[in-house]
Amino acid sequence: MVGYATLVLSPATDSYFCDVSVSLALRRRGIGTRLFTEVQRVADRPLPVLGRVMSSQPLRRPFAEHLGGSVLMHCPTPALDPTSAACRHWTAAQRLPEGYVTAPMVDVPAEEVRAAWSSYFTWAHQPFGVVRPEALPTVWDDYRGGVDATLSSLCRDADGAIVALSLVSPEVWDGRTFIVAETVDRDQPLGLALLQATLAASLRALADRGFERVEIEGHSSDAHIPPLFETLPAGSHDPMDLYLFAPDRDAVSSSSTSKQPPQP
Numbered sequence: 001m002v003g004y005a006t007l008v009l010s011p012a013t014d015s016y017f018c019d020v021s022v023s024l025a026l027r028r029r030g031i032g033t034r035l036f037t038e039v040q041r042v043a044d045r046p047l048p049v050l051g052r053v054m055s056s057q058p059l060r061r062p063f064a065e066h067l068g069g070s071v072l073m074h075c076p077t078p079a080l081d082p083t084s085a086a087c088r089h090w091t092a093a094q095r096l097p098e099g100y101v102t103a104p105m106v107d108v109p110a111e112e113v114r115a116a117w118s119s120y121f122t123w124a125h126q127p128f129g130v131v132r133p134e135a136l137p138t139v140w141d142d143y144r145g146g147v148d149a150t151l152s153s154l155c156r157d158a159d160g161a162i163v164a165l166s167l168v169s170p171e172v173w174d175g176r177t178f179i180v181a182e183t184v185d186r187d188q189p190l191g192l193a194l195l196q197a198t199l200a201a202s203l204r205a206l207a208d209r210g211f212e213r214v215e216i217e218g219h220s221s222d223a224h225i226p227p228l229f230e231t232l233p234a235g236s237h238d239p240m241d242l243y244l245f246a247p248d249r250d251a252v253s254s255s256s257t258s259k260q261p262p263q264p
C-alpha cells in the first residue's frame, strides 16, 4: 500500500471529513491528490468536504491549499494545568453573575443535560453543514459515554433553565482529557461570564482530583470561545485548522491526471 484516503460522513451534519495519507518515500508524486479526488467519487451527494490540518502534521496545509481548500475555522485547543497556581488564580477570579447557579452534572436530570447539549451542538456546528436533529440522540449517547458527570458542570438561570455547560471527558483519547464548554444559546446574555464561571467549576473539580493537564475544545466560529481563550492563563496548545473543500472537484481532477502517478 502506498497510501490511503478516507471519507467519513459527519455523525450529525451534512458534511464529510476527508483524511489522506501517503507513504513517506512516495510523496510529491501526485498520489495524495489522486487519492483525494478518487475517494470523493464514492460520496452519494455533493456535500461539503472538510479536512483537518493539525500542528503535528504541517504538510497537510500546503496539500490542502493545493487542493483549493480554505480555512473554515481554527481550533486553538489550549491546555491548562488545573493544579497550577496560574490556573487556580484564574478559577478563583471568575464570578457567577447574580441569579445564576452552577451544579455538577451528576445533580442534573439526564434529559435536561441532553437537551442543553443538543441546543449547543446545533448552533455551534452550523458552519460545518446542515445539522440533522434526528441524529443528535445517537451522537449524544456515544459522546456521553466518555463524559464524567462529577467533573462536568452546568449553569442554571433563576428559572432553572440550563444556560451554559462544561463537559469533561477524562483520558478519552490518547490519554488526553478534554472539555467542551459553551453557552446553550448562541446569544445568551452575559454569556462569557457564565461560561467562565461554569468552566471554573469544572477546573476546580479537576484540580481536586489531581488532573494536571486538560485541553479546551472549541472553534473560532463559536460565540464565546475566542474571548474565553483570550482570558485563560498562558500555556501550551495543540492547534488545528479545519479546511473546507468545495464539492466540485473538477479542477483538481483534471490537474491530477496530468501527473500520471503510480496506481494507488
Ligand SMILES: CC(C)(COP(=O)(O)OP(=O)(O)OC[C@H]1O[C@@H](n2cnc3c(N)ncnc32)[C@H](O)[C@@H]1OP(=O)(O)O)[C@@H](O)C(=O)NCCC(=O)NCCS
Residues within 6 Å of the ligand: 020, 021, 022, 023, 026, 027, 028, 029, 030, 031, 032, 033, 034, 056, 057, 058, 059, 060, 062, 063, 064, 066
Ligand atoms: C499531505 C500528504 C497526504 C501529501 O501527499 P502527496 O502524495 O505527497 O501529495 P501530492 O504529491 O499530491 O502533492 C500535491 C501538492 O500538495 C503540496 N504539497 C504536498 N506536500 C508538500 C510538501 N511537503 N511541501 C510543500 N508542498 C507540498 C504541493 O503543492 C504539491 O504539488 P507539487 O508537488 O506539484 O508542488 C502527505 O504528505 C502525507 O501523508 N502527510 C501526512 C503526514 C504528515 O503530514 N507528516 C508530517 C511530518 S513533519
